[in-house]
Each structure stands twice: as structure tokens, then as C-alpha cells.
Amino acid sequence: MVLLVGPQAASAAELVLFESDTCEWCERFHKEVGPAYPNTAEAKCAPLRRVDIHDPRPADLTHIKGIVFTPTFVLIEDGQEVSRLVGYPGEDFFWSLLERDLKKLHRPCAAP
Structure with missing residues (x-):
């Protein structure tokens, strides 16, 4: 098993989650989305x-x-910020907003 820590060199895009240990909305994200995210088309893209x-x-x-605020999600492609989502709006809104933002990438992703 390989555990990657830090930037994902094999991917031109990544979704960076700025969080803190005291962030209740971060905890909610990790409960609602965290377990599934690595297995999604979105995760393969970012x-x-x-x-x-x-x-x-x-x-x-x-x-x-x-x-300043947590959680803040920053979609990065080739080291440059593409989009930003401040806060966690709940699972349903998160997925739709992420889908919208992934369309802004220069390299197309597989449709979720």
C-alpha cells in the first residue's frame, strides 16, 4: 500500500481542504463526504x-x-487556484458546487 502525503504529483488538479481541529463543519464534511470521496470520479480528477x-x-x-474560515475548499490546477468554496453547505450542495467548479479546469475530467 502506498500512502501519499502532500501534493498529488500524478494529478494536475487537487481539492485542498483548509481545516482546523475545532471546526464543526469540517467534522460534518468528514462524516458526510469524507468516506466516499476517495472512491468518486471527482477524487480521480481532483x-x-x-x-x-x-x-x-x-x-x-x-x-x-x-x-480565514474553515472549512475552505480551494480547487487547484497546475499550482494555480481555479475556484474556492468557503464553508460547507451540506452534502447535496457540496457535490453540485464541486461539479460546477470541476468544469472550470483546463483538463477535462470524467463526468461524475
């Missing part, structure tokens, strides 16, 4: 990467500014 806002920012994400 793997989830978790970043604690209280830890030093990883070097490849220092250009992402304005992260």
Missing part, C-alpha cells in the same frame, strides 16, 4: 488534500491567500 490552517503552510501553497 484528489482531496487536507491542510490545517494552524500549521505552517506547505511551500507549494504559500501563494494561496485569504484563508
Whole structure:
């Protein structure tokens, strides 16, 4: 088994989740979406990467500014921010908003 930590080198896009240990909405996301996400078409297109806002920012994400609230989801392609979702609107809205944002990528993804 291979465990990837940090940026997903094999993928040009990733969904970065800025979170904190005290974030109730982050916990809700992890309960409602977290278990299923790695097995979805969306994850194949944009793997989830978790970043604690209280830890030093990883070097490849220092250009992402304005992260104040958790959760904040930032869709990144080739190191550049494509879209941002501040907050977690619940499972149904999350999937539809993510689908909308994945359409903004320059490299097409498989339809979810």
C-alpha cells in the first residue's frame, strides 16, 4: 500500500481542504463526504488534500491567500487556484458546487 502525503504529483488538479481541529463543519464534511470521496470520479480528477490552517503552510501553497474560515475548499490546477468554496453547505450542495467548479479546469475530467 502506498500512502501519499502532500501534493498529488500524478494529478494536475487537487481539492485542498483548509481545516482546523475545532471546526464543526469540517467534522460534518468528514462524516458526510469524507468516506466516499476517495472512491468518486471527482477524487480521480481532483484528489482531496487536507491542510490545517494552524500549521505552517506547505511551500507549494504559500501563494494561496485569504484563508480565514474553515472549512475552505480551494480547487487547484497546475499550482494555480481555479475556484474556492468557503464553508460547507451540506452534502447535496457540496457535490453540485464541486461539479460546477470541476468544469472550470483546463483538463477535462470524467463526468461524475
